[in-house]
Amino acid sequence: MSARKPFFGANWKMHKGPSETRAFVRAFAELHSARPESTVVFFPPAISVPAFRESASDREDLELGVQDVHQEPDGAHTGAISASMAADAGATWGLAGHSERRREFGDDDARVAAKVERLLEAGVRPLLCVGETLEERDEGRLASVLRRQLSAVLERLPADAGAGLVVAYEPVWAIGTGRTASPSDASEAHAVVREALGGHLGGGAADAVPILYGGSVKPHNVDELLAAPGVDGALVGGASLDPEAFARICAAPFGDAP
Numbered sequence: 588m589s590a591r592k593p594f595f596g597a598n599w600k601m602h603k604g605p606s607e608t609r610a611f612v613r614a615f616a617e618l619h620s621a622r623p624e625s626t627v628v629f630f631p632p633a634i635s636v637p638a639f640r641e642s643a644s645d646r647e648d649l650e651l652g653v654q655d656v657h658q659e660p661d662g663a664h665t666g667a668i669s670a671s672m673a674a675d676a677g678a679t680w681g682l683a684g685h686s687e688r689r690r691e692f693g694d695d696d697a698r699v700a701a702k703v704e705r706l707l708e709a710g711v712r713p714l715l716c717v718g719e720t721l722e723e724r725d726e727g728r729l730a731s732v733l734r735r736q737l738s739a740v741l742e743r744l745p746a747d748a749g750a751g752l753v754v755a756y757e758p759v760w761a762i763g764t765g766r767t768a769s770p771s772d773a774s775e776a777h778a779v780v781r782e783a784l785g786g787h788l789g790g791g792a793a794d795a796v797p798i799l800y801g802g803s804v805k806p807h808n809v810d811e812l813l814a815a816p817g818v819d820g821a822l823v824g825g826a827s828l829d830p831e832a833f834a835r836i837c838a839a840p841f842g843d844a845p
């Protein structure tokens with residue numbers, strides 16, 4: 588059994604307002620019993636954070652995160668939320684670097700790094716997403732893309748910041764497409780991520796950072812993905828919108844050796 592706890596993240600993207608959030612939590616709480624050996628974190632839209640918090644108030648095992656924060660601590664940024672607001676609203680996790688943010692909203696490496704800094708300053712644990720496009724993979728640039736995305740963030744972090752970090756490897760071509768990386772593709776990419784973490788944080792600190800796989804994780808493929816060496820959990824989009832599917836995913840056996 589790995590020293591790292593298995594980690595399951597639900598990235599709801601632009602789905603579920605407050606009413607649907609409440610209904611989901613009610614249904615999921617019936618289906619999923621707390622597993623002390625694992626971490627389960629939900630990333631609802633920011634507007635549904637209070638509804639999630641209220642409806643999960645008796646379930647401390649269901650943790651809460653935001654999908655995005657602004658790279659500045661505050662100011663005239665209409666529509667945005669800051670990391671300290673997220674913390675004030677009860678979020679203990681924040682996504683940064685998701686490929687949809689990179690592609691649709693222009694979050695480049697420098698901005699992703701600034702967002703991770705703001706999250707850490709606010710005491711919110713960052714879940715940093717990295718991953719290559721199909722074109723980059725076909726050109727043989729998988730490792731260099733992952734190293735670039737990680738270095739941009741890790742170079743700016745204080746030496747002890749690794750303690751709070753989680754990384755998700757999410758190949759862009761597998762997100763929302765129904766195409767999943769094979770377990771061996773995932774292991775190969777996770778090894779690159781682990782090595783890059785070690786280069787910046789030192790081996791001991793890097794070993795403590797969970798590395799999740801994300802990209803079309805479903806009830807039918809989660810077991811084999813989690814059994815792949817180096818895969819510490821899953822970041823789930825589409826399948827996390829359905830309480831039964833996500834409860835099944837969170838029940839996946841976990842047996843990776845560190």
Ligand code: PGA
Pocket residue numbers: 598757761762763764765801802803804822823824825826
């Ligand atoms: P998906 O999304 O499970 O729908 O592919 C994963 C993600 O974007 O985190």
